[in-house]
Amino acid sequence: MTNETFKIKESMYAGKGKRFANYIIDRILVTSLFSAVGILLGVMAESSGDYEMLMWLEHINPVVDYLVTGVLFSLYYIVFECWTQKTIGKMLTKTIVVDENGNKPSVGSIIGRSLCRMIPFNHFSFLGSKGRGWHDSLSKTYVVDVKTQEEQKQLFESLNKLGEIGEEDFD
Structure with missing residues (x-):
């Protein structure tokens, strides 16, 4: 019996164009959500006459802003990638996050992956x-083209089954 395990190969990686599209789409969506929350806070402040939160946001420390924004973006990625292995950007480009064996990554890997996005210039490292x-x-995850990965995994499993059938002849 063969003990080979399916492994992700470089040929399965999502192309740089798709990766960039994922980044832009997700960035636009989350930034739009932040803007909507900001507008809602403005309307609430205007109607209540309490402008304290808006003043705090207007004068927020840049480091605090970076950390809060990073955590909120991380939550977006964590929720979507833990739930579906893909963000809205990845859904549109037909890409998915997997571990080295083409399976759903652990929650810990996805959390680590999401927090690593806060590393300066990480957005362009791909x-x-x-x-x-x-x-x-750093999280030992891969973004792959769904169709290519599925085809390669199916081929791998078919070849393994052929190998198992052939081994039966020698028992």
């Missing part, structure tokens, strides 16, 4: 030669 971002390599 533009390197292999097309994997720091948040991918």
Whole structure:
């Protein structure tokens, strides 16, 4: 019996264009959500006459702003990737987050992956030669093209079954 395990190969990686599209789509969606919350806070402040929260937001420390924004973006990625293995951007580009065996990553890997996005310049790290971002390599996850990965996994499993059938002849 063969003991081989399916492994993700570089040929399955989502292309840089799809990765960039994922980033832009998700960024626009989350930024739009932040804007809607800001408008809602403005309307609530105007109707109540309590402008304290708006004043705090207007004069927020840049480090606090970076951390709050990073945590909120991380929550978006954590919720979607834990639930479906993909964000809305990945849904549109037909890509998915997997572990090295093509399976759903652990919750810990997804949390780590999401928090690694707060590393400065991480957003452009996937533009390197292999097309994997720091948040991918540090969390041992991969963003792959769904169709390519499914085809390769199916081929791998079919070849393994053929190998098992052949081994029965020697028992």
